[in-house]
Amino acid sequence: MKKIKTLTLILFSIILIISCPKRPMVPATGEATFVETYSPAEVVILATGVGKNLVEAERDARYQAVHFVLLGGTDPILQREEEKIRFEGIKELVLNKDSVVKFISWEDDKYQKRIKLADGRLKISKLMRVNKRILTEYLVSKGVIKAVEEISEEIGTPFVMVIPQVSKDESPIDKLQTSFLHRKAAQIIESFLTARKYNVSVPDATVQINELVSALGEERKIKEDISYLYALTIGSDIYITFTVDVTSGRYGTKKASVGIRIYETTTGRLLGTETGYSPEVATTSDQVVLESAINDCMDRVLSRMTNYWKDDIKYGLQYKIVIKFPTGISSERLEKMQFALLDILKEGANKSKENIISERTVDLLIWAKRDKFPEARSIYSYLKERFSSSFSGYTLSRITLNRKLLVCEVKKG
C-alpha cells in the first residue's frame, strides 16, 4: 500500500513537472532611454512598449516615455520625496496609458524595433518627443511641484553665472573675449537658463575681483579659483563653468564634447558635473557640433540645478559672511567677541555652517529668513547694530557687500 502511495506521488510529480512548460524570460513591461534634448522644452526618448497587440504596445511605449521623464533616469522631474508623495494623488491623471499622449509632442512613424516575443506579445521601440514643459506646468497646476516663479517668490530669483573653466594662468574674461567657441557656448547655456526663467550673468571686463581677493586673501588657494571669485563678486547663487573641445572626427567630420560643472557660489561646492557629446557630423561649423553637445547634457545640468535650488527653499537665503578681527585684542576678549557674533548670526538665521574660525577671521554660511533678511545689506545692518550694543568701543564696518557675500571687519573705537 505504501509502495502504491509512493509511486502515485512520484507519478503525480512527474505529470506536474511535464504539464508546466518552460516559460521564456520575457520582460513584464517596456523601458525607456534618453536620446537627446531637442529644445529647452522637449526631450527625445527611445521608448519600448510591450503589449498583446500593436495598439497596446504603442500605449505602453508612450507610458514608458512619460514615466521616464517623470521618475526615471538620473534627473527626473520628480526627485524629492514629498513631490513623489504628492504625485501619487494625481498619478492616474498623468500616468494613464490613455492620457499620457497629451504630453507627447512628436512620435516617429518608424519603429526602431518590432519583435514578436516568445510568449506571443509584441515588443516595439520608437522615438518620442516628450514635452517636458507642458508636463512640468501640469504638475505645477496640480500642486505636485513648485514652479520656478513660485520658488523665486520664496527665495528670490535664482541668479546664475556662466563662465569658461580656464587654467591658473588664464583669465576667463579674456577667454570669452578671444574665443568665439567659448562665447558661443556661454550663449547657448544662457539660452537654456533663460528659457527656465533663471537670471543669468556672463561676467565681462568691468567685473573687478581684486577687492575680493584682498578681502578674502586669507582663505587658502582662493586666488587660484578665479571662477569662484567672479561668482562671489557678481553675487550669483550658482555658477556654471564649462570646457569645450571640438575635434576632427572620421572622414573629415567634426565632433564636440563639453564638460559642464555646477557650483554653489557661497561655498564653491560642486553640485554636479555633466559631459555632453555631439555625433560626428559632416559640417564646416564648429558651433553646430558644439550646440549639439551642449544639448546632449544641458537638460541634466538644469535638473540638478533646479533640485539644488528647491532644497535651499527649506532653509532660506544663503549668504557667506566673513568677519575679520584686528590685532591687539586679548585672546579672551577676541573669543568672547567671536562667540557673541556667531550667536547673533545664529539667532537671526534658520541655519548656519561655520567654515573657518581662526584668530583673525570668522568665515561662515547662513541661511536667513527671507522676510527678515531679504538681502545681504539687512544682515549687515542687523549685525552692526547688535554688535555695537554688545561691545562698546568696537564697531563693525563693511569691506565688501553684494548679493551673496558680506565681508566686514571689527574696528576699535
Add this chain to the structure above:
Amino acid sequence: MLINFFIIFFFFFSLNYGETTSTYLRKSISYYEGFILQRNLNIPKNFLDTLFSNLKKTIFLERFDYNPIPKYLQEKVSYQMALLDTLNLERISNILEKEFVPEIVKILDAAKEIRAREFVSREERVNFLTTKAKEIGVTADDIEKVLNAGYIFVPFINNYSVIREKDLITVNLGGGLIWYNVSIRFSPPKLIPVVKKSTSAFGIANIKKSYFTLGRTLNAEEYAQYSAMNAFLKNLEVLTKEIPDFRLSSDIISAYKNEITFRLGNKEGIKVDDKFNIVEFYEDEQGIRRPKNVGYCLVSKVGNNKVDINNYSIAKKYLGKCEAGMTLLERPRLPIDILLRFVILKEKFSIDLEFDYNVGRYFHFPQFFTTFNLLFSSKKEDDTTKIILKEIGFGLIKKFNISFLSFGLEGKGKITDEGIKLEGKGILEFFLLADLKLGAKVGYDGDINYGFHLNYNPPTLPFDPFSLFRGLFGL
C-alpha cells in the same frame, strides 16, 4: 594566403548577413568591362559585345549608384584577366584589389557626403542638427556606410553551345556574375567576395526563317542568341535583386486593412506589381531573433521619392497579415505568369498553356497583361488519338485584386482550326501561395468554354516564352 582569403570571406559574411536591417541602404557599383570566359568556349565577338552592353543595362538597377572606372584601368585589368582560364576567385580578387580598389576608394571619398545624405534616417532629419542647425545631418557612420557600400561585379560565361538539329538551331548560354565588396574596414581597403550567381538559358530558332527584331532582320543563329540572351539577362536581374545586400527592404509606415504604405519609390526603381514579403521578427526562448514571412503584397502605386522623400508607395496585401512596423522585403520575380489550364471545350477536354506578360508595370497600370496561349486538344484519326495544337491566341488581360481574390477580364483574338475568332473571358483567381494562384475562366467565342487553371509566377525561366514561341514557329 588562401587561408587569409577565406577568413576575410567568412568574416564578411558574418558581418553582413548576421545583421538585420529593415531599410535598404543604397549601394554603388563598378564592373569589369568584359567577360571571364571558360577555356575552349567559342563565342562570337559581336554576340559578346551585345551581351555585355545589355548586361550593363540590366544590372545598372536604379537602386545602385555607379562608380565609373577609367578606361586605362579597365584595359590594364582586361590584360591580366585574359590570362585567367578558370574562375579563380582569389586571383580575380587580387587583380581587382590592386587595380580597381584604390580608384573606387577615391571615387567614394569624393562622393561620400552627397551619397551619405541618402542614409540620414527620418528620425535624424527631425533632430536638432537638421531642424535648428539646418545641417544635412550626415554623420561619420553614414559616411562609413557609403564607403563600405561599394561593389564590383565580374561577369563570366561558363557555357555556350550551338546545336543544329533538323530545322532548328538551339543556343545554350550559361554564366553569371561574381560580386565583390570593397571593404574599408581593412587598411588598406580589401576586396571581399560576396556571392557568385549563375544561371543558364536557351533560345531556339528555325534555320529556314529570318526574324525581324529590334528594327533589323536577324538570321536563325542570331535570333536564337537573342532569345537565349533575353532569358539569361532577365534571370540575372532577378538573381541580383535576390542578393541580400541588394534586396530592397523597408518598414511599413502604416497599414490599413490591406493597404500598406512604405518608403521605397521610383528612386529605388520599384514598379507596380512588384512583390514584397511581409516580414515579422520573432524572438525565441533563447532570445534569438528570426525573421518570418507573415504575408505578401503587391505594389499598387509607386511614390515619386526622387522629388519628395515623403512621397510614399502603396502596396496591397494579398496573403497573410500586415501591421505598421513590420518589414517589407523584396520578392524578385519575373514579370511573367505561366498558366496551366484544363479546359472543357465543346464537351471536349483540352489543355491550355498560357503566358501572361505583365506590361502594366512599365506604365504604372497595375495587373495589366498581354497574353498568348497555346491550346492543345486530342483528336481521333484512324482509331488513334493525337494531341494537336488547336488554338493560338493573343490578348489583353486586366485584373483587379481584392485581398486574396483576383477578378479579371480578358479579350483576345485567336487562330483556331475553325478560323480566326474573338473571345472574351471572365477570370476569378485566388492566391494559394505567394506565387501560385488557383483560378477559373469562363470564355465565350460563339460557344461557351470554361476551365480551371493554376497560375505560377516564376523567379527564373530557362527560356523566354514568347521568343521561344517565335523561334519555334518562325514568326
